Amino acid sequence: MAAKPPKADPVQDAPQVAEPKHAAAGLTAISHTLRAAQRQMGVKRTALTLLSVNQHSGFDCPGCAWPEPDRPHRAEFCENGAKAVAEEATLRRVTPEFFAEHPVAELAGRSGYWLGQQGRLTHPMYLPEGGTHYEPVTWERAFDIVAEEIAGLGSPDEAVFYTSGRTSNEAAFLYQLFARELGTNNLPDCSNLCHESSGSALTETLGVGKGSVLLDDLYKADLIIVAGQNPGTNHPRMLSALEKAKANGARIISVNPLPEAGLERFKNPQTPKGLTAGAALTDLFLQIRIGGDQALFRLLNKLILETEGAVDEEFVREHTHGFEEFAEAARAADWDETLAATGLTREAIERCLRMVLGSERTIVCWAMGLTQHKHAVPTIKEIVNFLLLRGDIGRPGAGVCPVRGHSNVQGDRTMGIFERPSAAFLDALEREFGFAPPREHGYDVVRAIRALRDGEAKVFFAMGGNFVSASPDTEVTEAAMRRARLTVHVSTKLNRSHTVTGARALILPTLGRTERDVQAGGEQFVTVEDSMGMVHASRGRLEPASPWLLSEPAIVCRLARRVLGADSKVPWEEFERDYGAIRDRIARVVPGFEDFNAKVARPGGFALPHAPRDERRFPTATGKANFTAAPVEYPRVPEGRLLLQTLRSHDQYNTTIYGLDDRYRGISNGRRVVLVNPEDARELRVADGSYVDLVSEWKDGVERRAPGFRVVHYPTARGCAAAYYPETNVLVPLDATADVSNTPASKSVVVRLEQSATD
Numbered sequence: 001m002a003a004k005p006p007k008a009d010p011v012q013d014a015p016q017v018a019e020p021k022h023a024a025a026g027l028t029a030i031s032h033t034l035r036a037a038q039r040q041m042g043v044k045r046t047a048l049t050l051l052s053v054n055q056h057s058g059f060d061c062p063g064c065a066w067p068e069p070d071r072p073h074r075a076e077f078c079e080n081g082a083k084a085v086a087e088e089a090t091l092r093r094v095t096p097e098f099f100a101e102h103p104v105a106e107l108a109g110r111s112g113y114w115l116g117q118q119g120r121l122t123h124p125m126y127l128p129e130g131g132t133h134y135e136p137v138t139w140e141r142a143f144d145i146v147a148e149e150i151a152g153l154g155s156p157d158e159a160v161f162y163t164s165g166r167t168s169n170e171a172a173f174l175y176q177l178f179a180r181e182l183g184t185n186n187l188p189d190c191s192n193l194c195h196e197s198s199g200s201a202l203t204e205t206l207g208v209g210k211g212s213v214l215l216d217d218l219y220k221a222d223l224i225i226v227a228g229q230n231p232g233t234n235h236p237r238m239l240s241a242l243e244k245a246k247a248n249g250a251r252i253i254s255v256n257p258l259p260e261a262g263l264e265r266f267k268n269p270q271t272p273k274g275l276t277a278g279a280a281l282t283d284l285f286l287q288i289r290i291g292g293d294q295a296l297f298r299l300l301n302k303l304i305l306e307t308e309g310a311v312d313e314e315f316v317r318e319h320t321h322g323f324e325e326f327a328e329a330a331r332a333a334d335w336d337e338t339l340a341a342t343g344l345t346r347e348a349i350e351r352c353l354r355m356v357l358g359s360e361r362t363i364v365c366w367a368m369g370l371t372q373h374k375h376a377v378p379t380i381k382e383i384v385n386f387l388l389l390r391g392d393i394g395r396p397g398a399g400v401c402p403v404r405g406h407s408n409v410q411g412d413r414t415m416g417i418f419e420r421p422s423a424a425f426l427d428a429l430e431r432e433f434g435f436a437p438p439r440e441h442g443y444d445v446v447r448a449i450r451a452l453r454d455g456e457a458k459v460f461f462a463m464g465g466n467f468v469s470a471s472p473d474t475e476v477t478e479a480a481m482r483r484a485r486l487t488v489h490v491s492t493k494l495n496r497s498h499t500v501t502g503a504r505a506l507i508l509p510t511l512g513r514t515e516r517d518v519q520a521g522g523e524q525f526v527t528v529e530d531s532m533g534m535v536h537a538s539r540g541r542l543e544p545a546s547p548w549l550l551s552e553p554a555i556v557c558r559l560a561r562r563v564l565g566a567d568s569k570v571p572w573e574e575f576e577r578d579y580g581a582i583r584d585r586i587a588r589v590v591p592g593f594e595d596f597n598a599k600v601a602r603p604g605g606f607a608l609p610h611a612p613r614d615e616r617r618f619p620t621a622t623g624k625a626n627f628t629a630a631p632v633e634y635p636r637v638p639e640g641r642l643l644l645q646t647l648r649s650h651d652q653y654n655t656t657i658y659g660l661d662d663r664y665r666g667i668s669n670g671r672r673v674v675l676v677n678p679e680d681a682r683e684l685r686v687a688d689g690s691y692v693d694l695v696s697e698w699k700d701g702v703e704r705r706a707p708g709f710r711v712v713h714y715p716t717a718r719g720c721a722a723a724y725y726p727e728t729n730v731l732v733p734l735d736a737t738a739d740v741s742n743t744p745a746s747k748s749v750v751v752r753l754e755q756s757a758t759d
């Protein structure tokens, strides 16, 4: 039997603290997996469901974007993938009766954890203007309401269409098609909050905004640098790949302000040895100061340039542009200042250099620890400089590996979910469908919030996600959302964004990945693209959570028909009937998808072309791979302040909170904790176990406060602190974003700690 959801909101500010762990996974992970899954699904459904995750004939794990091996293990999932699946395949339900019982005002006072634990949404629900409760509504009426509000806009640019990264390729393609036929490029997505900095940096330097390695390259690498990423929690299947790489002789350097358990040692639950001792992963741990990565790579580059024979001169000559200017900047780097920015010793950097010089094939992997800073884009460009110097792009075992978050976030972008689409993409749409798509750029997430705040956008539509909790500056974002005329969420589960609404609001419940999708044309499957540009099919097996659910493609098709009417140039009905028809059009619009339907029928799918990886061709403005010479930046922190990063615990999927523990870091039963280096804590006079308010300081002078955090003395880098997102999003100023990519700088927030009033 599955357990009932919690009735009351648990007390979350009484966390318990134990010693952090030094290894990830192993038997404990298996027992946690099964317990979490059975709580939501019961025993039989757990077994059935987990065995079809990431199998060629099954569904793509909604957990993360890490690729599947060619021959997946019979149990090709991880603890956190299983939790993501269990959240979706849960037997708990949020019905019209639930909404009748709980007024919206009450739901708005609940924690995100409590909301998510209530289960799957079963019916379309409507909150009328002035209403206190969501009421059931028919699908027809729901689409009428959206159409009414869109018809009332002064221009299509007053509507915003957000996407979270679980949406399939088919749904994403239709969604952007609808927005563009309507007449707007306002297509912000979670990527704006996530890897946008990677996309910006890689597009400018290499010509393709995606990673350049395949899974197999990891197995061939001599050296893998993992910077700003916590795979033990967020990409657990990556640990198996790192283990295999090590067995093949690779060495691993991890660059992180925190000693993350998963990177120290991995106990692979798929192997007998893994269940006991496990394998040590990290050979060198560089405990970097938050925001010090650009400085680190600049120093490494300076040292490489100073070492006889270390530069791959032929590669630099043949394939790159801008070397001289870059080399001059790198040679001129000032040791003292640059070193201080890293918080490392010169010896540590020289040790790292020796490992770099000893490697013929180096891969750099990274995630949010690098992308969410003001200088995220130049940081990633410095990593590109580093790889270019050694010729480590476009050959086996080497390259850039931004590790994506949501399971199809990369595919959504490939399908055109982008507020700044290329002219080539729009031309292709125009040719294929015969309408003129808008050419002006639309809003990204931060700009969409400003537009809502300023009354310039009035309809907010979300294809998945939890916009108000995932976005920065919670109070500003929530106030902005409340100014909208209409907010609409296509969702699987209840979340905070359903409770912070415009004048009218709709919740449109949809099928999840795990569920069977039957349309008039028969049973359908969808496709996704993983972090390494592999595209494959995903087919749900479970009965839908409720008979009233529509699939995401069906929702877009019906909405588009209702809003655009008979004038539409797009055969929406045909697309809803048969997703193969959607793929036929994708094949004609998106490069790399030729013969899409045939290629995706192959087990394991197919790899999208990647010019730098496949042929050392760089489709940049210069036609070469670009070295760049940005000045080194790093966050400046005034006396008595700390630099706070906002990160994930082991028991959450972004804003979906699975539980209140962060096992590897030794935290349990609560989330309001702030990890502080014991030396800093002593200087700041904050005792372990005392309670503080986190107060962020930003140049606008506005006080942003997150009250009541338990101080945990923790071995993070000096001057740095860490606390969980989304509780701390209230501290991230809307205007504190990365240059160029405009991604919120959620990993470098200057804070002071104030003794809590209640302490």
Ligand SMILES: Nc1nc2c(c(=O)[nH]1)N[C@H]1C(S)=C(S)[C@@H](COP(=O)(O)OP(=O)(O)OC[C@H]3O[C@@H](n4cnc5c(=O)[nH]c(N)nc54)[C@H](O)[C@@H]3O)O[C@H]1N2
Pocket (backbone or CB within 6 Å): 063, 064, 065, 080, 081, 194, 227, 228, 229, 230, 231, 233, 234, 235, 255, 256, 257, 258, 260, 288, 289, 290, 291, 292, 293, 367, 368, 369, 370, 404, 405, 406, 645, 646, 647, 648, 649, 650, 652, 653, 654, 655, 747
């Ligand atoms: N179970 C689970 N899986 C997930 C998610 C989830 O929430 N739960 N989220 C998914 C999504 S959307 C994403 S984007 C990914 C996120 O995956 P990660 O990027 O691993 O997620 P974070 O918890 O934000 O961790 C950031 C890591 O960077 C480090 N870090 C912080 N600042 C710096 C810095 O300045 N320099 C360096 N070198 N390191 C730094 C932190 O200590 C931490 O280890 O995971 C995906 N997978």
Ligand SMILES: Nc1nc2c(c(=O)[nH]1)N[C@H]1C(S)=C(S)[C@@H](COP(=O)(O)OP(=O)(O)OC[C@H]3O[C@@H](n4cnc5c(=O)[nH]c(N)nc54)[C@H](O)[C@@H]3O)O[C@H]1N2
Pocket (backbone or CB within 6 Å): 163, 164, 165, 166, 167, 190, 191, 193, 194, 195, 368, 372, 405, 406, 463, 464, 465, 466, 467, 469, 470, 471, 472, 490, 491, 492, 493, 494, 495, 510, 511, 512, 513, 552, 646, 647, 648, 653, 654, 655, 656, 725, 726, 728, 729, 732, 746
């Ligand atoms: N401070 C801070 N803020 C951050 C981050 C950080 O590190 N620090 N990380 C950022 C990152 S990397 C990201 S990606 C964003 C995440 O931002 P989002 O993608 O907007 O947020 P999620 O929490 O992943 O969305 C969860 C909701 O998605 C819905 N959902 C789940 N599956 C499906 C599905 O199959 N279809 C549909 N339609 N809906 C579904 C459920 O209703 C669930 O409540 O947050 C960002 N915000």
Ligand SMILES: [Mo]
Pocket (backbone or CB within 6 Å): 190, 193, 194, 195, 404, 405, 406
């Ligand atoms: Mo993400």
